[in-house]
Amino acid sequence: MMPLPPGRGAARGDTVELPEADTGPGAAADRPRHAAARHLADAVLSDDPRRRIRLTQWLTSVLVYLGSAAVLWVGSRQGWVYAASFIAWSGFLVVAQLAVYVALRSGWSERLNDPALTAAQIVLGVVAVEWGYVICGPARSVTLLPLLLIFTFGAFSLSWRRILWLTVFALTSLIAVAAALHATRPGTGTWSLDNAELRIDLTNVMMILILLPAISLVAARLSSLRSRLRSQRTRLTAALAEVQRLATHDELTALANRRHMQERLTQEQSRFQRLGHPFSIALIDLDHFKFVNDRHGHGGGDEVLRKFARGASAALRAGDVIARWGGEEFLLLLPDTQAPEAQESVERLLAEIRVLPLEDGVPLTFSAGVTEHRPGETVTETVARADRAMYAAKQAGRNRALRQ
Structure with a gap:
């Protein structure tokens, strides 16, 4: 325990307990590094609280994309993903994510009804997943797993109606991709259930048809609860303000009481x-x-x-x-x-x-x-x-x- 100088957070005579890290021999050297880290975080993620939350969510999705890219890179080394296809897929994501980052970091997206660009990022994720499904050959089933994660982000800011439309888009586009994949596959018996590739795609599509609506329903439910809580919080704030006004003001004249x-x-x-x-x-x-x-x-x-x-x-x-x-x-x-x-x-x-x-x-x-x-x-x-x-x-x- 040691006293703080007057005017530095404590009145004269008050004592506060300081963290040991601040009094250690390396404290003076750590402070510039901490300040530099804060400045870097503010430069990348902004110091605006709302914008920072949106950019943090964007960064989370980027980490998922990086992990997925690592898996596809391994696949390209093993030969079940064409290197040219992997480069095109990666280039598309880099350009798209940079565009999203610039829109969020600059504040341009804040003029829209969806300032976090959640719907746009979900569409981007669906396109990335289904593109990966096309280029991954025999390992394509695993590329559908991120699709289930993508829709959980909608619960944070999207209405249940928009989540519904995005779900319909994801399901119909996946069916179209699977159909196009078989339509372009050479050989006879492409549409026969004796075809192992067709059986894999049918199994994948049916599982997504079951799981994705269920996850979207949960996301929509969470979105509805979030909207209800926000409405209740708004009403509670207004009620508290009215109680405060009634406690301090005369009802007849509206003057202070x-x-x-x-x-x-x-x-x-x-x-x-x-x-x-x-x-x-x-x-x-x-x-x-x-x-x-x-x-x-x-x-x-x-x-x-x-x-x-x-x-x-x-x-x-x-x-x-x-x-x-x-x-x-x-x-x-x-x-x-x-x-x-x-x-x-x-x-x-x-x-x-x-x-x-x-x-x-x-x-x-x-x-x-x-x-x-x-x-x-x-x-x-x-x-x-x-x-x-x-x-x-x-x-x-x-x-x-x-x-x-």
């Missing part, structure tokens, strides 16, 4: 104590609100509260916060503001509110008490002083802001 304002006041007090930044508050009470309720009912009173909230939100500075404190009372927090400037802001707000039209033409006004937080006092004491100033404004005739 009393609980949220108390938290903000505590934060400002802590900021005042640590940094010395001043802040002021104003307690606002709408004038003659009981008369509004008596004349227009509670519905009319609610509309007046909403109208005041909209007008105040539009008139205040970006950093100011106004909350419904209770009933027709509102509390205004003005960070980094001293009392004289705060009173000017409240008087400007009063001027803006006076011009809001009401149904009976009576101007909307309020009485406000303005005060600045003082050293050594609590937030409750500051609010109480603003409350006294607000009542003084009421007794002085309303429609004004007084400072204490």
Whole structure:
């Protein structure tokens, strides 16, 4: 255990346990190598998280192709794969995979509905497998095994409909390839079941007809579950956001509620104590609100509260916060503001509110008490002083802001 210097991840006096690798004799030499490896990984796979995931999946498929190419190379050395056919197959895959890499790494694919190019890569894989089936002679059965792996990638991003169409494409193209292979094979009895080559192809096609739809069904099921989970996550995020909004905002006026304002006041007090930044508050009470309720009912009173909230939100500075404190009372927090400037802001707000039209033409006004937080006092004491100033404004005739 050893202390970290202040500002390097721990407060003064805190201790953290450092990994032994960082304190060993080779740590200084390892760090540049690790940094170089990170830079290389970022250069090849991108530092964008989503793009990096797509490129990592692409790299996985490339490793499978490399393994398959190694098997075919051995076959070419053994004579059951023509060297020219192997070179053409390899050249096709190199060009195709480079094109996919450039599209993913550059971000060009992100303008498409399938930014990972999953469907295109599955089609590419089907073509590669079936081409390998044609050129592998007696060992062609093993070339169909990667076809089962290819469709598992569809579960990550494709809809079940697209997986279905890709499955139909793979099956029909495999049947066509097998038929073309026998149509071009010389000799009589090519289409007879006595032909061993035909029996091998029929067995292969029937096994793929059984296994590939089953794997595609699993992939489609996983894709459906993934879509459902994504939809549920979206709804849950929206629900949590709504719960957070309801917990911190007044439902009628959409302003911050009393609980949220108390938290903000505590934060400002802590900021005042640590940094010395001043802040002021104003307690606002709408004038003659009981008369509004008596004349227009509670519905009319609610509309007046909403109208005041909209007008105040539009008139205040970006950093100011106004909350419904209770009933027709509102509390205004003005960070980094001293009392004289705060009173000017409240008087400007009063001027803006006076011009809001009401149904009976009576101007909307309020009485406000303005005060600045003082050293050594609590937030409750500051609010109480603003409350006294607000009542003084009421007794002085309303429609004004007084400072204490």
